[in-house]
Amino acid sequence: MKDDIIIRVISNLLIPFIQLYALYVLAHGDLGPGGGFQGGVIFASSIILYVLVYGIDEGRKRAHQKITDVLNSVGVMIYGGIGVVCLFFGGYYLQYGKLPLGDLKHASHLGIYGIEIGVEVTVAAVMITIFFEMAGRKSD
Amino acid sequence: MIDFILLFFLVICAIAAIRMKDLLSTVIILGAYSLIMAVVWTRMNAVDVAFTEASVGAGITTVLLIAALSRTQRGEENGQRSQVRVQGSLNAHSIISLIVVFVTGAVLVYGTLDMPDYGDPNAPSHHHVAPRYIKEPLEESGVINMVTALLANYRGYDTLGETTVIFTSGISVILLLRRKIQQ
Numbered sequence: 039m040k041d042d043i044i045i046r047v048i049s050n051l052l053i054p055f056i057q058l059y060a061l062y063v064l065a066h067g068d069l070g071p072g073g074g075f076q077g078g079v080i081f082a083s084s085i086i087l088y089v090l091v092y093g094i095d096e097g098r099k100r101a102h103q104k105i106t107d108v109l110n111s112v113g114v115m116i117y118g119g120i121g122v123v124c125l126f127f128g129g130y131y132l133q134y135g136k137l138p139l140g141d142l143k144h145a146s147h148l149g150i151y152g153i154e155i156g157v158e159v160t161v162a163a164v165m166i167t168i169f170f171e172m173a174g175r176k177s178d
Numbered sequence: 179m180i181d182f183i184l185l186f187f188l189v190i191c192a193i194a195a196i197r198m199k200d201l202l203s204t205v206i207i208l209g210a211y212s213l214i215m216a217v218v219w220t221r222m223n224a225v226d227v228a229f230t231e232a233s234v235g236a237g238i239t240t241v242l243l244i245a246a247l248s249r250t251q252r253g254e255e256n257g258q259r260s261q262v263r264v265q266g267s268l269n270a271h272s273i274i275s276l277i278v279v280f281v282t283g284a285v286l287v288y289g290t291l292d293m294p295d296y297g298d299p300n301a302p303s304h305h306h307v308a309p310r311y312i313k314e315p316l317e318e319s320g321v322i323n324m325v326t327a328l329l330a331n332y333r334g335y336d337t338l339g340e341t342t343v344i345f346t347s348g349i350s351v352i353l354l355l356r357r358k359i360q361q
Contacts (some may be wrong), residue, residue: 063229069328071225075340086241093265117338132334144361150330156274157341164348165238172245176268 047093057083066160068147074154078161083165094174103170106163113160120152184218201252205243212236213272 060081067073089097119131129136134149191211212235219228294301311328329337336356 068323070323071229071325073226073326073329076229076233079238083233083237086238097268110345110348114338114341117341121334121338130330132338134331137290146331150326153334153341155336160341160345162345165242166326167348168242168351169245171351172242172249 045091049087049118053084053088055163057081060084060158060162064139064154065151067154068150071141074157075161077154078158078166081162082165082169083168085162086169089169089173098170100164101170106166106170109159109163110167111160113158113163114155116159117153118148122154180343181218184214184221188218189216195257197332201247202244205247208243209240212239 060077063080064070064074064077067077084163085097085101088100120134122138124133125131127138128135132153134146135142135151137145137149139145139148188211191207191214195204195207199209206313212231216228216232219225280354294303298304300321311332312324
């Protein structure tokens with residue numbers, strides 16, 4: 039579809055805003071609706087839009103297979119790691135208030151940001167991986 | 179009023195998705211179903227759920243299902259099963275299954291009679307832990323949004339489990355579908 043100038047220009051225009059919106063949804067997860075899961079899905083959909091327009095090979099240049107494979111597990115590691123760090127500072131597993139990041143509210147606020155980032159990374163990477171593996175079979 | 183219209187469309191979408199022979203149309207109808215469902219959630223003030231339903235149910239699931247369809251067949255198989263059903267439409271089997279369906283439905287309807295009314299503030303589910311979750315999050319966790327406080331603090335293990343499930347599905351897809359180029 040990349041020969042069609044309308045599709046190319048519109049998708050080029052939209053993709054940065056979709057990605058920015060994904061980060062907005064992540065960052066505002068504790069104020070309004072949203073969070074890591076929805077943000078990750080929206081981010082993955084921007085990559086999927088790019089692949090639909092430019093094709094699988096071109097898309098793999100932007101989202102390398104190695105990088106998405108590693109990010110699959112990095113997100114869960116961030117989540118679980120924050121829980122373990124809470125243990126080191128004398129709290130329970132995933133008790134963000136014990137993190138040494140200021141008073142209780144501030145610490146738990148930042149802790150929740152951390153795990154939301156972890157969720158976002160995993161969800162986005164897994165959705166991208168599934169899409170590539172599903173769509174990429176025919177070409178080989 | 180608008181709730182009834184939305185629920186009416188939901189039922190129509192569900193029936194259409196079952197009746198449709200073309201699987202691509204079914205997937206698209208399911209996407210529409212999810213979108214209407216998102217509106218219903220919004221009407222119930224469950225904005226977080228509506229957001230998830232719109233992005234996951236209507237968005238990414240449709241894309242992934244279409245991608246899966248591109249690997250299989252688009253039409254439903256016209257096997258022997260449908261012919262058998264047409265021939266013996268009134269034999270003993272179908273009468274027995276009809277009775278079972280009606281009895282089960284009657285039991286389910288009877289079960290709902292004991293449930294509290296919709297939106298009843300005195301329902302038991304609103305008096306167990308819910309008041310604490312509504313009152314305490316700001317003091318206990320410093321999070322303004324109640325839903326986030328629930329998901330990340332009180333139900334932190336749950337969310338960790340969900341993330342792990344997604345991670346596992348990604349790994350499974352890689353294991354099952356990826357072909358090594360070297361072979």
